[in-house]
Each structure stands twice: as C-alpha cells, then as structure tokens.
Amino acid sequence: MITETRLVQFDSLELDCGETLHGLQVAYETYGRLNEEKNNAVLILHAFTGDAHAAGIDHEGKTGWWDNMIGPGKGFDTNRYFVICSNVLGGCRGTTGPSSMDPRTGRRYGLRFPVITISDMVRLQKKLIDHLGIPRLLAVAGGSMGGMQALEWAVAYPEAVEACIPIAATARHSAQQIAFNETGRQAIMMDPDFQNGDYPDDKPPARGLAVARMIGHITYMSDESMREKFGRRLRNREAFSFGFDIDFEVESYLRYRGQQFVGRFDANSYLYITKAMDYFDLTLGYPSLAASLERATARFLVISFTSDWLYPSYQSLEIVNALRSRNHDVTYCELTSNYGHDAFLVDIAEQTEVMRGFLDRCQRDFRRPQP
Amino acid sequence: MITETRLVQFDSLELDCGETLHGLQVAYETYGRLNEEKNNAVLILHAFTGDAHAAGIDHEGKTGWWDNMIGPGKGFDTNRYFVICSNVLGGCRGTTGPSSMDPRTGRRYGLRFPVITISDMVRLQKKLIDHLGIPRLLAVAGGSMGGMQALEWAVAYPEAVEACIPIAATARHSAQQIAFNETGRQAIMMDPDFQNGDYPDDKPPARGLAVARMIGHITYMSDESMREKFGRRLRNREAFSFGFDIDFEVESYLRYRGQQFVGRFDANSYLYITKAMDYFDLTLGYPSLAASLERATARFLVISFTSDWLYPSYQSLEIVNALRSRNHDVTYCELTSNYGHDAFLVDIAEQTEVMRGFLDRCQRDFRRPQP
Known part of the structure; x- marks a missing residue:
C-alpha cells in the first residue's frame, strides 16, 4: 500500500x-x-x-x-x-x-x-x-x-x-509525567545552540534534543523489556573500557536513538507538544x-x-x-x-x-x- | 551533637x-x-x-x-x-x-x-x-x-x-538503572562548559549537571509521592502562563534542585561514581x-x-x-x-x-x- x-x-x-x-x-x-x-x-x-x-x-x-x-x-x-x-x-x-x-x-x-x-x-x-x-x-x-x-x-x-x-x-x-517532560524541555533550552528557539536548520540544539529523547526512550520501555533487550550485555567488547565511551548495549542504543531523533524532529515542536500534554486536564x-x-x-x-x-x-x-x-x-x-x-x-x-x-x-x- | x-x-x-x-x-x-x-x-x-x-x-x-x-x-x-x-x-x-x-x-x-x-x-x-x-x-x-x-x-x-x-x-x-545514569552522563558531557573535564571552578558544566540531577530526582521519588507533594498545583499563579516559564510546582522544584546541586557537587565525580555503580556486578x-x-x-x-x-x-x-x-x-x-x-x-x-x-x-x- x-x-x-x-x-x-x-x-x-x-x-x-x-x-x-x-x-x-x-x-x-x-x-x-x-x-x-x-x-x-x-x-x-x-x-x-x-x-x-x-x-x-x-x-x-x-x-x-x-x-x-x-x-x-x-x-x-x-x-x-x-x-x-x-x-x-x-x-x-x-x-x-x-x-x-x-x-x-x-x-x-x-x-x-x-x-x-x-x-x-x-x-x-x-x-x-x-x-x-x-x-x-x-x-x-x-x-x-x-x-x-x-x-x-x-x-x-x-x-x-x-x-x-x-x-x-x-x-x-x-506530576511525574510533567516532571519527565520538563526535564526534556530544560535539556533543550539549556543547549547554547537553542538560541531562544531561533536556531538555523543546520545547527539545531542537537545535544539537548538527544538527551531529551534518551529520557523519553527510558520511559517508553519497561524495566523488564530493557532487561530482555539489553540486560548488562557489553557493546562490541569483552571487558569494561574503564572509560566513558560506550560499555553497555543499552548505552549504545540510547545514544543512537538520541542522535537519530535530531534528524527527524524539531526542538521547538518538542517544547510545544510536551507543554500541550502537560496542560491537558x-x-x-x-x-x-x-x-x-x-x-x-x-x-x-x-x-x-x-x-x-x-x-x-x-x-x-x-x-x-x-x-x-x-x-x-x-x-x-x-x-x-x-x-x-x-x-x-x-x-x-x-x-x-x-x-x-x-x-x-x-x-x-x-x-x-x-x- | x-x-x-x-x-x-x-x-x-x-x-x-x-x-x-x-x-x-x-x-x-x-x-x-x-x-x-x-x-x-x-x-x-x-x-x-x-x-x-x-x-x-x-x-x-x-x-x-x-x-x-x-x-x-x-x-x-x-x-x-x-x-x-x-x-x-x-x-x-x-x-x-x-x-x-x-x-x-x-x-x-x-x-x-x-x-x-x-x-x-x-x-x-x-x-x-x-x-x-x-x-x-x-x-x-x-x-x-x-x-x-x-x-x-x-x-x-x-x-x-x-x-x-x-x-x-x-x-x-x-539496564534501566544504567540507562538513567548514562543519560545523566550524556547531559553533562554534552554541555560545552564540560571541556572534556577540565572546566574551571567558577564555570562548571552547570546546565548539564542540573539536567542530570533533575532526572535523578524523578527516579528517587515515587509517582505517588510526587502526586502528594506537587500534584498539578501551579506555582505562584492562578492560570497557565501559555509560555515556557514555570507553570507547575513540580517544575519549580526540579529546576531549584538542579541548580542547587551544581553548587555542591562536582560534574566529574558525577561521571565517575555513576560509572562505578553501573560496573557493579x-x-x-x-x-x-x-x-x-x-x-x-x-x-x-x-x-x-x-x-x-x-x-x-x-x-x-x-x-x-x-x-x-x-x-x-x-x-x-x-x-x-x-x-x-x-x-x-x-x-x-x-x-x-x-x-x-x-x-x-x-x-x-x-x-x-x-x-
């Protein structure tokens, strides 16, 4: 179709x-x-x-x-x-x-x-x-x-x-639903690239938007589905990196999803739509x-x-x-x-x-x- | 004492x-x-x-x-x-x-x-x-x-x-616990003030650290305790602001806690200690x-x-x-x-x-x- x-x-x-x-x-x-x-x-x-x-x-x-x-x-x-x-x-x-x-x-x-x-x-x-x-x-x-x-x-x-x-x-x-949304909004608005909403197409507040999306993804999954999907499995390695690169599969997934989201969603829309949800009563x-x-x-x-x-x-x-x-x-x-x-x-x-x-x-x- | x-x-x-x-x-x-x-x-x-x-x-x-x-x-x-x-x-x-x-x-x-x-x-x-x-x-x-x-x-x-x-x-x-920690770490490391960990005392990655702390606070409370403590109560207002300032009590609380945390905690310690927790097995x-x-x-x-x-x-x-x-x-x-x-x-x-x-x-x- x-x-x-x-x-x-x-x-x-x-x-x-x-x-x-x-x-x-x-x-x-x-x-x-x-x-x-x-x-x-x-x-x-x-x-x-x-x-x-x-x-x-x-x-x-x-x-x-x-x-x-x-x-x-x-x-x-x-x-x-x-x-x-x-x-x-x-x-x-x-x-x-x-x-x-x-x-x-x-x-x-x-x-x-x-x-x-x-x-x-x-x-x-x-x-x-x-x-x-x-x-x-x-x-x-x-x-x-x-x-x-x-x-x-x-x-x-x-x-x-x-x-x-x-x-x-x-x-x-x-309150909890508002709290998660507000944290995402703060991540976006605190990104210096946000520029009070007047960011250019080719330089959106990518970091803040990615963090907001990472928070979102955790809340969309259950503890159990995350355990089944990722558990404590390491990503392309046999042992801990002892650094701040990706160790775990779940870290890789969240970073990827965050970055991918930046390409398909507008940061201002993120603010407006989450606010509409929070206002809903x-x-x-x-x-x-x-x-x-x-x-x-x-x-x-x-x-x-x-x-x-x-x-x-x-x-x-x-x-x-x-x-x-x-x-x-x-x-x-x-x-x-x-x-x-x-x-x-x-x-x-x-x-x-x-x-x-x-x-x-x-x-x-x-x-x-x-x- | x-x-x-x-x-x-x-x-x-x-x-x-x-x-x-x-x-x-x-x-x-x-x-x-x-x-x-x-x-x-x-x-x-x-x-x-x-x-x-x-x-x-x-x-x-x-x-x-x-x-x-x-x-x-x-x-x-x-x-x-x-x-x-x-x-x-x-x-x-x-x-x-x-x-x-x-x-x-x-x-x-x-x-x-x-x-x-x-x-x-x-x-x-x-x-x-x-x-x-x-x-x-x-x-x-x-x-x-x-x-x-x-x-x-x-x-x-x-x-x-x-x-x-x-x-x-x-x-x-x-995986869920790692995911929340990783999101906090990303918020910190994505803050331009982080400067790969070499930020000066008077200019820490305050925005990223505050967002990380906001995420933390949500996870430390229960849905029910947030409802009891904040509910949908507005902060110092009778009606919605129709803007992105603080509307709800819970938003005010999270922003305050985030900012307060920056004054008492080191962003690098945030990274190292959360990583130690994630490695723990x-x-x-x-x-x-x-x-x-x-x-x-x-x-x-x-x-x-x-x-x-x-x-x-x-x-x-x-x-x-x-x-x-x-x-x-x-x-x-x-x-x-x-x-x-x-x-x-x-x-x-x-x-x-x-x-x-x-x-x-x-x-x-x-x-x-x-x-």
Whole structure:
C-alpha cells in the first residue's frame, strides 16, 4: 500500500491562549474509502513524535508508525473503514507548527508561536473532518497523547463521535509525567545552540534534543523489556573500557536513538507538544472528571498495558470509573504486555482482537447525526 | 551533637582497572566511642551524592544526611555503637577524586582520574578501618550505592564483617538503572562548559549537571509521592502562563534542585561514581550470585521499600534468595512506604525498629576475629 501525505489549508484557528493563528496547513493521509452512509470513518490520533503517515509505505519507502494496526484485515480494517490520520498542530511533519513561516513576518515562528493545547489540536482536526465532509466519525482512536486527543474529541464534539478509543492515556498529566517532560524541555533550552528557539536548520540544539529523547526512550520501555533487550550485555567488547565511551548495549542504543531523533524532529515542536500534554486536564472547569465526561455521547473502549509505568493502568481506570459513574457505555481492557508504554505500538495481537469486535459493534449500532 | 570531618592520608591504592593511585586522602566522621572489645563499630556507607557528614551538625550548621538514623537512641544508637562514615573514593567531599590534585602533575585529575569501581571504594575504606584499629566491624550498612558497598564488603572482607545491611540496593545495575545514569552522563558531557573535564571552578558544566540531577530526582521519588507533594498545583499563579516559564510546582522544584546541586557537587565525580555503580556486578567472575556470596560469613539484613521503582524489591529479593540458597543467616524486610527510593533517607520509623533488633542480636552473637 503506497500512501501519500496530502495538504489542506485553513484560514484561521482560534486558540485557548486567546490568540488566533492565520494561514494554517494540515498534513494528512487516508486509507480505505468513505462509504456512502459515511459511517465508516475512523480518525487516528498520533502520539507525541508521530505524524500523518500512520500506515502503508510512503514515497521514501518508510512504513507508517501504526502499519501493524491499519490495513486490509488489520485492527483498523481498511477494507471496511475509511481511516484518516493528520499531523498535529505544533508538529513538524507538515502541519503548522513553530518551524512554519509566520505569514505576518515571513520568518519562522520559533518561540513566537503561541502555546497550544490538546484542545487546539482537536479544533484543527475538526476543520479537517468537516473539509472531508464527514458529519460523524465512527471512531476517534489513539495511544498516549493520541488518547488524550480522543478524549478531548468525545467531550468537545459529542455529536461527531460515535466511539472513542483512548489507549495508554490519561485524563490529565501527573506530576511525574510533567516532571519527565520538563526535564526534556530544560535539556533543550539549556543547549547554547537553542538560541531562544531561533536556531538555523543546520545547527539545531542537537545535544539537548538527544538527551531529551534518551529520557523519553527510558520511559517508553519497561524495566523488564530493557532487561530482555539489553540486560548488562557489553557493546562490541569483552571487558569494561574503564572509560566513558560506550560499555553497555543499552548505552549504545540510547545514544543512537538520541542522535537519530535530531534528524527527524524539531526542538521547538518538542517544547510545544510536551507543554500541550502537560496542560491537558479534562477536568479543567468541571467539578470532577465524571462531570466533564458527561457531555460525551460516545461509546468508549479504554485500553491500558500492565507494564506501562509512564501511563499506568490506574490512569485509564480513573477514566473508566468516571464513565461508569455516569452510565456511559464503556469497555475496559488491561492488556498483558512487557513492552511498557511502547506496547500500543508493538504488542498488537490482543489489541487487534479487541479493536475489531468493538468497531464492528459500533458500526452496527451507528447513530445517525441529528441534522 | 557537633561533628567534625577528619582527614587521613594513605600512600597508595591499587585499582581494578590496573592503575595505582598515589597520595590519597579520606574524609571521615565518627560518632560514639569504640568499646574495649572493639565489637561495636558500624561502618555507614553513603549513597551516590552523599558524604562523610552522616550525623550531627557540622561547623556550618548543616545536619548530616542520615541524622535521623544515627545518634543517641536512634536506629544506629551512638550510646552503644561506634559509627564511622567516610566520603567515597571518586567523591568531591574530602576524599580523593577527579577534582583532587594529581601529585604527579600538580594539576587536577579531571578525566585523567582512573575509572574506579565499588570494590575500589571498599578497598580504600578497609584502609581506613585498619587505620582506626578495628579488626572486625559489627556491621556495614548503607542505602542505594551504600548497599552495594555493604555487599562488596561482605564478599571482599568476610573476616572483617559481622553483619551486612544493604538497603534499597542491588547486586548489579539493571539496564534501566544504567540507562538513567548514562543519560545523566550524556547531559553533562554534552554541555560545552564540560571541556572534556577540565572546566574551571567558577564555570562548571552547570546546565548539564542540573539536567542530570533533575532526572535523578524523578527516579528517587515515587509517582505517588510526587502526586502528594506537587500534584498539578501551579506555582505562584492562578492560570497557565501559555509560555515556557514555570507553570507547575513540580517544575519549580526540579529546576531549584538542579541548580542547587551544581553548587555542591562536582560534574566529574558525577561521571565517575555513576560509572562505578553501573560496573557493579557482584556476580562478575562467579557462575551465580549465590556462588559469589558463598565467601561471605556475615549475617544479612536486607531492606527494600514497596514504592521504590529505581531499586525495586525484586532486586533485594534476588540477594535474599541467593543467600538463602546457601543457608546464610538472612533477614528480609520489605517496608511499606510511599517515598520511593528516597524512603531509606526519610521514612525511617520501621527501619529504625528493624535495625535496632538486628544490631542487638549481632552484637550479642559477635564472633571474635581469628587472629
């Protein structure tokens, strides 16, 4: 399946911070076909460093980040469903973000880009869905930050969401989650090459960004999966180096991943997107999570993974309990996996089964949008 | 209790890496009095960033890092026991380390300091204990890296150790533990001010060291203790800043702790001591952990804490099971605490009880050293 990223322009977007962005662009991909009833559209929402290329092979030969879940016969079966994925607002993979040109100045936004929220991201996605002529989505689904967007969709646009599938997600970032993000931001902003966000293309704050990514990678894996994958194995040596070069496999992996990330991700986007996650709090302005979810009319499938310590199951259960307390239709699956937070990307056998049954039921019971 | 750090000099120390250090100095403190039978000496071993000042108030008014455990009537009761604590080899608080003058060159060692191991640290401590005229210690005790040293003592000098008390420790660093340390080292070494270890006193790699410390602090606390201490509380504001200044209390705490650390700790010591921890593997050269512990004759008290995810209980249980498999005298206590890895420093009520009974028994059954 060869896929292509398309671009669509929008005039403006009002933001939670009070500012308005003008001249926006959204990068998106679609897989499968929208049926005549328009009841088979699934919006996939990507995690922190993801992009619109969720499935298939692009013109550079790169496989989509959730290709194991999206395609003919897969969890999101493209023989049945019309699947859409777009790069988030604030990203650096085609959608307007801090590395875009500010139409007012002709210069890059940099830190002059307004601070955005998960709800701003979703507001822009709604414009895309309207543009595609879809009155009601069969499902919104995503892992990690994608799950936060899915929850926001269910609350912000209840009339447009038949089913909501937050995976390995939370209704609000905890102190520990904020702390990890803040440490990554500090690593970037402390890099002298950061230059207050006005770094040139060929000299990004590479060292800080790499360190931030190393922290991230540790939190995405579980203690056990790191033990299985690396243990205490040495890298290309029989004995300790008694120096500060690479001794262990795990050191080599982290350094490599850190450096590789610099080539594909923008440091300012790192700041903006992590901040959006930290600000995310579905209860904001409501007396409780249950009260905030009251507006939602969607059916919910909430998924978490046993070894995910970054977005632990108790955070998913908080959502489930809030939904149950108001008699929402909610299915909760805690799947067994050793892969930690990465599980939603890699350990997909059970996830696929659960998804298939749930989507099938939701399409059968699809409620037509009120005109 | 006003305490004073004393210094003692040693001619040389042979290291695991094959090199020999000359002209060493050790900083240490003692509390209580050595009795005539010399069966009441307890060696306290400090964690990563600790120092010799374990108890009492020093001349600057600073309270020792384990003052809640060491003193008259406390867990390590100085009315009964003679308690010793020294700064580790490679440290920056009085004992020879990378910030010391190299007697061969008259310059600071910097990265010319040899890479050291936990066993090198213990070999130097043995010289101190010999210097103090103590043939056999009643106990060696410490948390975290202090626990690793305690284990090393029991295996390296079985004749000199009556009891061994590793707390919140491990017999070998896991891939995840190495990964966190390596990320901290990378943050430091990537700071342009690091200058390959030859930074001046007034311009250390402050940014990298602060980031490294921020990572550390997250790992020392539990998810739950961070939620209790900070939650999502904002710092001196009613609403989000929509900027990259401090929004949350937890951000303020981490930035403050990071900056504060720069004033009291040497970046090169950070590299050397974390490397020593990562190299630590009690099984090295043995077919199993049980085999390596076979040499030990000490009684063991192994303590871990329920919410410690950096040095999880399963690592303590690994030690306990290895000891039990060879019929060693071992008591294991998993104490309930929300404080994460910090618990051994702060949540000391139960720890005190356990310690008191164990030390009492060990002194009663004290086995005189063979002449």
